[in-house]
Amino acid sequence: MENSECILEARDIVKDFAESVGESRRVLDGISFQVRPREFLSIIGPSGCGKSTLIRIAAGLETATSGEFLLDGKLVRGTDAERGMVFQKYTLFPWLSVKKNVMFGLESSGRGDDEAEEIALQWLQIVGLEKYADYYPKQLSGGMQQRVAIARALAPQPRILLMDEPFGALDAQTRSQMQRYLLEVWKNIDITILFVTHDLDEAVFLSDRILTLQANPGKVREMVNVRVPRPRNPESLFLPEFISTRRHIEELIHPKAEDSGDETFNIVNMVGKK
Ligand SMILES: Nc1ncnc2c1ncn2[C@@H]1O[C@H](COP(=O)(O)OP(=O)(O)O)[C@@H](O)[C@H]1O
Ligand SMILES: [Mg+2]
Structure with missing residues (x-):
């Protein structure tokens, strides 16, 4: 990808957290990806896979053990008005x-x-x-x-808006209103959005692409293109592209059947029965 097509780049981000004296645990293991100008890119993965840590490093609120984020080709250091x-x-x-x-x-x-x-x-x-x-x-x-x-x-x-589960504490109806509202703002202003969520519907509904992570340690599984046409509305959830993309992501982040107690798995099942 040429530089002009990349606004934010993660280069081989590694994060170790100290556990006890002399021991550390690798939370992020070599995360690399590029965000395009005006893109809506989501990061999804199971709870604890390091999504918040990753976006906090991008924000400059946390430092990486190794690797770096570049914004417009410049090394990200600390927080500033660009992010x-x-x-x-x-x-x-x-x-x-x-x-x-x-x-x-x-x-x-x-x-x-x-x-x-x-x-x-x-x-x-x-x-x-x-x-x-x-x-x-x-x-x-x-x-x-x-x-x-x-x-x-x-x-x-800012050049980029970084959002960490911003609608996670809202009830379902307000949440879906906020998703539509965010897409409206994003459409109307020149902004790139990097959005963390663990909600499959939310990721597919909002995004151009979705970076899927696996846990322990957090690694990139796959960058998934979302081909659901825009503008999106509540009906978009029933489009074949929407359902197949969500199934694909579900398989990437919850590959085993024992996760059936998980809320996201149940949502997929419910829609599958419609
Ligand atoms: N400041 C910290 N010190 C030690 N461990 C941490 C710290 N922050 C996060 N972790 C651990 O790193 C892992 C990833 O956390 P987090 O980035 O919050 O995951 P996610 O947002 O995907 O749920 C978790 O196991 C969490 O307990
Ligand atoms: Mg988190």
């Missing part, structure tokens, strides 16, 4: 209003108050929350809080 991050846990500052939360990243990247406020209000409009600018996070639902978190991450105009 926006949204987590599963609600991470808004409870003591700041919605508007001030969005302004926070802008001010720390050197904008004055007035400019930061103007940009924050524009982003709140994009996520449909301009009426809530002066509310506090606890006055908003979980889905609305995550929309503010998305506005906060996007306001400094």
Whole structure:
């Protein structure tokens, strides 16, 4: 792949965590992949396979034991405004209003108050929350809080948005609304998204490609192309491409039948019976 087709590159990422004195455990073992400009790329794999660790290394919140991430060909070091991050846990500052939360990243990247406020209000409009600018996070639902978190991450105009199970704490209906809403934002602005999930439907619904990982230690199984046509809507879940892609990913990440107690396995079974 030529450089112009690659915005973020993972090169042979290895991560060992210390277990006890003198002992360490390999969590990520030689992860390499490339993300294309404007792509929606998801990382999926069983719980504990190192998805959060991997995206935290990309964000600069964690350091790799060896290997590196490159953004636009430049080595990623620490956090900066080029990489926006949204987590599963609600991470808004409870003591700041919605508007001030969005302004926070802008001010720390050197904008004055007035400019930061103007940009924050524009982003709140994009996520449909301009009426809530002066509310506090606890006055908003979980889905609305995550929309503010998305506005906060996007306001400094990062090159890439990194999302770690951002809808994992939401109920099923809000979650699927948020997925459609995220696709709408992604379609309308020039942004690349790297999205971690363990939910098969979510990964297939959102992504252009899906990087599947296996666990212990975390390794790349396969990069899967998702050929489900866009725009996607709830009906997309019943398209043959959707069902076959999900089956394929299911086999990659849960190869054994003893995983039948797993929620994702049951979803596949339910749809299979329709
Ligand atoms: N700071 C840490 N110290 C030690 N072990 C960790 C740390 N963070 C994660 N781990 C371990 O690394 C493995 C991968 O964790 P994680 O990246 O959170 O996986 P996932 O997000 O795929 O569920 C898990 O076994 C977890 O216990
Ligand atoms: Mg995780």
